[in-house]
Amino acid sequence: MGNDLPVVPEPKEPTRRRLYVLAIQGMGALMGAAMGIPAIAYLFSAPRAPQESAPGQSNGQWVEAGDVASLTPNEPVEMAFRRNRVDGWKVISEKGSAWVVKRPDQSITAFGSQCTHLGCAYHWDDGKDQFICPCHNSLFSLDGKVLAGPAPRPLDRYETKIENGKLMLGTLRESSGSQS
């Protein structure tokens, strides 16, 4: 270096220094907010609803699941169907399924096909007359109530209606947390 002169702070006056530090912090905070707030909104807010009448919005859309006539009372059947779903920038057609139970009084219940614990697919065990989730051994009764295991609430149910002998499924409603 070859420079024996002392290094002096810049600027020399303490008030000016404090002003500089304040300005640096202020500008930094402003820029941080200008970048950070939009970034948080970008990452955490739900995307705007797709254009009206976009096909596949499951709300209010009914899909046909199958024939009601083929059902035997108290014997759950897994019915597969196809429905459209908005997936990011696409509308995809995907397969879904529901466990459908006809009660002796002819009323029909359709359960969502995932266990309410952690979303595994459960199945009906004919021998035990129970729905069994193989992941963590949650057991559900014919009317969806939790009999045993870690499941926090009864099975979710689809809105249902019958048109010309066909079972139509609407929105999947989350069951309430309480259980009997």
Added chain:
Amino acid sequence: MKRRVDAAVGWLEDRTGAPGLIHHFLYESIPASSGWRQVFGSVAVFLFLVQAFTGILLAVNYAPTPGDAYNSLRYILTEVTGGRLIRGLHHWGASMIIVVVALHMIQVFLYGAYKKPREGTWLVGVLLLLLTLGYGLTGYLLPWDNRAYWGTVVVTQIAATIPVLGPYLTRLLGGGDSVGVVTFARFFVAHVMILPPLTMLLIAVHIFLVRKHGVAPLPGDEQVAKKEFYPGQVFRDTFAIFIAFAILFTMAVAVRVPLEQLADPSDTTYLPRPEWYFLFLFQTLKLLSGPLEIVGTVVLPGAAVTALILIPFIDRGKMVRVAKRTTAMACVALAAIGWTGLTALAVVTKPPTTAAEEIDYSGPTDWMGLSPEELAGIAYFRAENCASCHGMGEGGSNIGPDLTRTSIHRDAAWMIQHFKQPGAMRPGTSMPAIQLNDSQMNSLAAFLLKLNPKNASALENAPDFAVQGALVYQANDCGSCHQVNGVGTNMGPSLNGLAKRRSRSWVEQHFADPPKLSPGSMMPPYKFSAKDMERLTTYLFSIPE
């Protein structure tokens, strides 16, 4: 409080040494002459960080394949909160970083700050410049609109002209026969996986070298005491960064970055043009054709880079005052004149854009979903100045009722009667009778029935060519054989997505003599005026699939 902080800092110092390092970094001594002219390097690093940050955010909602890239970008622009801002920052940030890097290099060049022992710092800087241009080149493809696609076709073709290496380079870029999925994957990987780590490494080396050799002093600095980097110079850097950020943010908010039509390899009318900072090269290529072409694609750019690399080894004299560095100033002036001249020439000779190129597909596109009849209704709506009395939503005129809600309780028959004799349907109304024929009134009524608060923006956004094109469509009764958006008959093919199936020139020739181009076609020939032809085809080409 202060004691607690000190204790925490002390704890961290003992464990990591970080506070000491930061202190060492901030209280570095710099020449007394340092000041505002040295801020550009910091601004460039800051802009790099902004690009990295916004780039990561964009990637979160982006699918890097030709099929999905365009749609996912549209999704970011139209549906994700803040998506347009983030994309705007990334887009304009790319341009800004070029400007700032250029200013940084000019400053260093003018002051001769690359001289011994700082040759290495300069060389790393030249590499960083090349990387910056590499980002621009590879990022250009990623929206996968027409602009991106055709720009990339040209780039891969230029790479192919390089002697000996050309074919290998083209294969490396994945552009063997045509630009496609492989090219896309390679450009994406280069843009987000290869360039960023390289840049970070080189920036680290660059800053390390700056620190190792110290900020370049001016002649006479030895006589004056050095000063500390913090807070004086840090303030200057931060202030410059703040100004740059304010400009960038304003541009991202105020200047819309358009998204063109989805890449269309069959579009023979598209004229690709590069980003503004490559326009000078584009223009050079125009001036050099035939065997001279290689001069523009390889020799000149190669010579320029070589010259930049050699500068510190050619100019090896002692540091002198800037005012005495006339040769350096002449070089900068000459380069600036050359660059500006070529860029200006490219801008001036730009052919007028066609209406189709001006459609911004990233905007609200409600009008694209209207049927030709409804779209033609917009033309009558505008021609009859309906909006001067009927407001649309808030802030509009309220002499007449808000038409976005009429469709709820009126039907077409009522409306048409009302157009003819306003007073008969609504006694006491001040609305004048509308002078249109029956089919025109049908059109207007059809549009008004479709109008609701959600799609009212279509009224303002529907571009004139589309509205006029729809009028031509209606006047020639195209809908009696074709369908658009599900309206019409299917005697002829549906016209949705025509742009994907046919080129413009094909469609234009087809109008004149349909059976010649599609044998067996029942379509009669049409003779349109040049203006009508332009409007109708542009409109048809804008209808999505």
